[in-house]
Amino acid sequence: MKKLASLTLILAASAAALNAQAQDKVLNLYSARHYQTDEAMYDNFTKTTGIKINRVDADDAGIVARLRAEGAASPADVILLVDAARMASADSQGLFQPFKSAKLDAAIPANLRADATKDGVTWTGFSTRARVIVYDPLRVKAADVATYEQLADPKLKGLVCTRSGSHPYNLSLFATVVERLGDAKGEAWLKGVVDNMARAPKGGDTDQVKAVASGECGVALTNTYYLARLIKSDKPDERSAMEKVRVVFPNQGTTGTHVNIAGAAMAKHAKNHDNAIVFMEFLASPFAQDYFANGNNEFPAVKGLKVANPAITAMGGDNFKAEQIPLGVVAKNMTKVQQMLDRVGYK
Structure with a gap:
């Protein structure tokens, strides 16, 4: 009986560990981006990291309204919104939490992010x-x-x-x-x-x-x-x-x-904090930046990265001076x- 009890405890502990590990491979994404080309990018993220994305799609106002309604019960880990004005509005409502990432600090220019504090930043641009x-x-x-x-x-x-x-x-x-x-x-x-x-x-x-x-x-x-x-x-x-x-x-x-951003933020009540960081760092990868440039005709946000897009070239956007405010x-x-x-x- 003692051996059986011990075995039961071991199996229970193993099951709990496996369940926790499975939960660790999840990212809950609330996205106001509605571009079909992003689908392949998300698939690549899952294949590369093993992290499954559960996505909620809505417009920016809908995302913000949902976060406010859900409060502390919200499952959201990462929020994707378009334009710094919208990012700032959601931030002012206490819907984000600060995060730190040395990779993002090195990749994304400071003028394309929220003002930094000792706790990090609350949002960052990933395309412009x-x-x-x-x-x-x-x-x-x-x-x-x-x-x-x-x-x-x-x-x-x-x-x-x-x-x-x-x-x-x-x-x-x-x-x-x-x-x-x-x-x-x-x-x-x-x-x-x-x-x-x-x-x-x-x-x-x-x-x-x-x-x-x-x-x-x-x-x-x-x-x-x-x-x-x-x-x-x-x-x-x-x-x-x-x-x-x-x-x-x-x-x-x-x-x-003037340049503006599509941006990402960590949700106030994010449960999968580490996965959120991994995902936001992925958005700054050359693979993702190429998708933004050629999939939705945006500009890379990563410092010094140039991606060819014939339509951008046609309008003279290959090499222009961007505002630094x-x-x-x-x-x-x-x-x-x-x-x-x-x-x-x-x-």
Whole structure:
């Protein structure tokens, strides 16, 4: 009986160890990325590490709402969101926890991460996209849209189109401009952009490009990966739209073009802490960075890494000067900038 009891204890202990080991091979991922090309990347991660990914997909707002509703019971380990504005908003709600990784510190530039503390960072970028200007060469000269500041120049009156000023893509850009110009000049610049609008803000980035191509607008803002999609599109009308517009990477002679991120964070109540670190470090691997560049037409976030993409080359994005203002600092301007938008009537 004693031997049987001992054997039972040994088997129970072994079963518990195996169960713990199985649990150790799991990562619960909440993702706001909806790109099919990411699927192969996740599969490669599991094959390489043996860590199974359980994924929840939703838009950024849906991910944040779910985390808040689940609270301490949330199974989430890693959160993927798009744009520093969204990362900062979720961070301010206490949904992330700081983490440390020497590999990520070495790979990702400090300006593409949250401000570091003694406990680490709460989020990090793993891919980037540039916010550029597109214009109609029949109505606008390249020299007149060489900088973001020129979008407020009266010579562009009735020509500028954008999506909502409150959209995170614009909020992040505007926050960098305010950071550079200061509050008073930054708000005056926003007022100047409003005064130059061809119509009220509406639609998404692709809609802005098409509006310039159709003649409704003369100048617009867009993220680079939207342009790459149009260049590579199998739809003749979308390729035709790109043939009618020109692209400017703004502020090349001064502060550089604004870049933003797709980012990752460790969930506040992550249970699989080590696996979360392994996954985020994987996102900075050459394999994953190539997927971001050629799968979704993003730019690598890793220092010095260049990945060839014909569509990026076609728009002149192989080698541009990027703005170096830390996105962690910029994120702190979001509320202030939103108040400015309200005051100047930027819808």
